Amino acid sequence: MSGLTLENIDKNFGAVVAVRDVNLHLPDGQFICFLGPSGCGKTTLLRLIAGLEKPSRGRILLDEEDITHIPAYKHNFGMVFQSLALFPHMTVGENVSYSLRVRKTDKSAQRQRAQELLDLVKLSGLIDRHISQLSGGQRQRVAMARALAIEPKLFLLDEPLSALDAKLREDMQLELRMLQQRLAVTTILVTHDQREAMTMSDLVVVMGPDNRVHQMDSPLEIYRNPADTFVADFIGTSNLLDGISSGSREVTVSGARLEIAEMPDGMTPDTKVTVSIRPEEVHVLPDLEKGDNRLHGTVSFVRDVGSSVEIYLDCNGLQIVSQSTPKGRPAVKQGDQATAVLPPTACVVLRS
Amino acid sequence: MIEEKPKGLRAYLTLVYPTLMLGIFFIVPFGLMAAVSFFHRQPGGFYTPGFELTNYKNLYTALFGRTLMFSLFIAGLSAAVCVSIGFPFTYFITRMKRRVQVVWLILLMSVLSLSEVIVGFAWSLLLSRTAGLTNLFVWLGLMERPVALYPGFAALLFGICYLAFPYTVLVLYPPLSRLDPALPEAAQTLGASPLRTFFTVVVGSLRNAIVAAFVMVFVFTLGAYLLPQILGRPRHWTLSVLITDAAIYQTNMPLAAAMAIFFMSVSLVLVALTMMIGKGKKIRTT
Numbered sequence: 001m002s003g004l005t006l007e008n009i010d011k012n013f014g015a016v017v018a019v020r021d022v023n024l025h026l027p028d029g030q031f032i033c034f035l036g037p038s039g040c041g042k043t044t045l046l047r048l049i050a051g052l053e054k055p056s057r058g059r060i061l062l063d064e065e066d067i068t069h070i071p072a073y074k075h076n077f078g079m080v081f082q083s084l085a086l087f088p089h090m091t092v093g094e095n096v097s098y099s100l101r102v103r104k105t106d107k108s109a110q111r112q113r114a115q116e117l118l119d120l121v122k123l124s125g126l127i128d129r130h131i132s133q134l135s136g137g138q139r140q141r142v143a144m145a146r147a148l149a150i151e152p153k154l155f156l157l158d159e160p161l162s163a164l165d166a167k168l169r170e171d172m173q174l175e176l177r178m179l180q181q182r183l184a185v186t187t188i189l190v191t192h193d194q195r196e197a198m199t200m201s202d203l204v205v206v207m208g209p210d211n212r213v214h215q216m217d218s219p220l221e222i223y224r225n226p227a228d229t230f231v232a233d234f235i236g237t238s239n240l241l242d243g244i245s246s247g248s249r250e251v252t253v254s255g256a257r258l259e260i261a262e263m264p265d266g267m268t269p270d271t272k273v274t275v276s277i278r279p280e281e282v283h284v285l286p287d288l289e290k291g292d293n294r295l296h297g298t299v300s301f302v303r304d305v306g307s308s309v310e311i312y313l314d315c316n317g318l319q320i321v322s323q324s325t326p327k328g329r330p331a332v333k334q335g336d337q338a339t340a341v342l343p344p345t346a347c348v349v350l351r352s
Numbered sequence: 353m354i355e356e357k358p359k360g361l362r363a364y365l366t367l368v369y370p371t372l373m374l375g376i377f378f379i380v381p382f383g384l385m386a387a388v389s390f391f392h393r394q395p396g397g398f399y400t401p402g403f404e405l406t407n408y409k410n411l412y413t414a415l416f417g418r419t420l421m422f423s424l425f426i427a428g429l430s431a432a433v434c435v436s437i438g439f440p441f442t443y444f445i446t447r448m449k450r451r452v453q454v455v456w457l458i459l460l461m462s463v464l465s466l467s468e469v470i471v472g473f474a475w476s477l478l479l480s481r482t483a484g485l486t487n488l489f490v491w492l493g494l495m496e497r498p499v500a501l502y503p504g505f506a507a508l509l510f511g512i513c514y515l516a517f518p519y520t521v522l523v524l525y526p527p528l529s530r531l532d533p534a535l536p537e538a539a540q541t542l543g544a545s546p547l548r549t550f551f552t553v554v555v556g557s558l559r560n561a562i563v564a565a566f567v568m569v570f571v572f573t574l575g576a577y578l579l580p581q582i583l584g585r586p587r588h589w590t591l592s593v594l595i596t597d598a599a600i601y602q603t604n605m606p607l608a609a610a611m612a613i614f615f616m617s618v619s620l621v622l623v624a625l626t627m628m629i630g631k632g633k634k635i636r637t638t
Contacts, residue, residue, distance in 0.1 A: 073540040073541070073542075074543075076543075079541040081537070087557060089559065098539070102548065149542075150542075
């Protein structure tokens with residue numbers, strides 16, 4: 001099996017557990033994001049892959065070869081650090097060609113390769129500049145060019161975009177994605193920004209505050225079918241409703257019966273479950289309408305931001321948020337009685 | 353940019369005290385010494401004011417030349433030894449846990465609380481034949497019989513480095529502890545072995561701190577006066593000893609002053625050169 005495989009990886013720093021029982025297979029040529037809140041161990045996992053840390057347990061295999069105990073400098077990986085870690089005493093060109101200098105390539109070849117890479121990241125002409133003379137975005141590109149100089153087997157990025165301002169960050173996301181597709185290099189990006197993960201990646205690995213991997217899937221699949229309540233809550237916003245399974249395709253939430261299109265395998269009746277439904281899937285109808293998959297409540301708040309409208313419904317202490325476009329805006333105002341419609345196909349049932 | 357407000361007289365008041373102190377305790381005595389170096393010596397007495405270059409002409413002796421060269425040489429050598437041991441040492445301290453770092457720093461600081469006299473005599477004892485460390489080596493079976501390791505050049509160099517080492521670490525500690533730990537890691541992911549990383553990235557990015565530490569130890573050691581007399585032989589005596597000898601035992605103040613001024617000028621030139629080399633290297637890579 002080609003690609004990168006992590007088997008039963010644990011990593012402890014003294015008594016602190018950073019990564020717990022990770023099993024992953026990351027296929028070749030893909031853009032993979034490690035996504036999770038801070039402190040979930042995503043950076044540690046990346047550092048384990050890079051060889052900068054040793055796992056407390058488990059194995060790391062690259063194309064079936066065990067690389068668990070190979071130190072970082074013997075790998076052929078390129079890494080971009082959060083602080084970028086550009087060498088302040090070297091020029092842009094010297095930074096980019098550092099890996100070639102270490103490998104004792106001849107001087108003119110080093111410069112030529114640095115030039116190529118700087119063209120690739122659109123920094124032609126800056127080869128003799130000093131690092132301190134560059135802007136944030138330019139430094140970013142130099143760090144990428146430096147990591148790509150040896151045509152790495154893996155391209156690892158540790159939240160490199162987090163220091164940039166919003167506009168520049170979005171531009172860089174797009175550029176990085178295009179660069180990765182052009183070079184077809186297996187890329188792992190660590191981020192806590194789910195929008196960033198969604199924009200760029202083929203695969204998203206979601207890690208939780210318990211330092212475990214919760215789900216690995218394509219961004220859309222993770223959004224539509226979160227594996228558990230943590231993922232449902234962390235990726236986008238979600239209405240999480242506690243209930244009890246009351247039939248093979250039915251869940252009872254605060255007295256109301258909800259028909260469900262698809263239940264998890266092996267679900268027995270009378271089990272505590274959580275129903276996750278995205279705000280944009282919830283329809284709000286004025287007045288109290290009877291029918292299946294409906295919850296009744298009072299409009300507690302309307303947030304109209306122009307491009308979208310959010311309606312907060314209080315259904316017997318259960319809060320449901322609905323989001324709609326200005327065109328599809330339901331005719332309700334704060335204090336009105338209203339009905340929330342939860343379509344069976346949009347409800348994802350998760351074990352509590 | 354924040355525009356600077358025009359300062360009133362009040363703002364400069366705070367500067368009065370340091371200026372006064374600097375003037376009274378540094379500039380005035382220095383000026384006196386500079387003046388005395390041109391005065392006329394009264395044999396058997398003190399000096400009479402005047403202007404003559406005799407004192408500087410009298411510097412032109414083999415003894416003065418040799419002592420000057422030796423002073424500069426031992427200062428340069430001990431600075432080189434201190435920095436080349438102190439830099440990796442400090443680097444390893446800064447990579448340790450915070451609590452361990454504090455213990456090391458306190459240990460080093462405690463060395464500073466010892467006076468030069470105590471350190472000098474302690475080492476002369478430890479390096480002696482009768483009561484020195486070699487007795488311990490004999491007892492351990494590492495040596496045949498105890499030997500005297502002092503007086504001599506090695507003992508002197510050792511003593512000076514022992515005194516200057518804590519200062520070296522203190523000068524190097526702040527820049528090294530501020531070094532981004534990702535820098536050496538980045539070098540490793542780019543294929544540099546730990547040793548290569550140390551020389552190309554850690555040493556490279558801290559070149560200015562290294563030059564600063566070197567200059568500091570060099571200047572600090574130039575004034576060595578006691579240790580050469582305790583741990584060295586007469587031929588290891590530094591210019592400070594010679595100046596004291598001229599001033600006190602020969603009561604030749606003008607000559608001593610001329611020596612001091614000349615010595616200081618030469619050291620200043622050397623320090624400036626070192627700084628320029630440090631800067632020049634930086635400009636080349638810019």
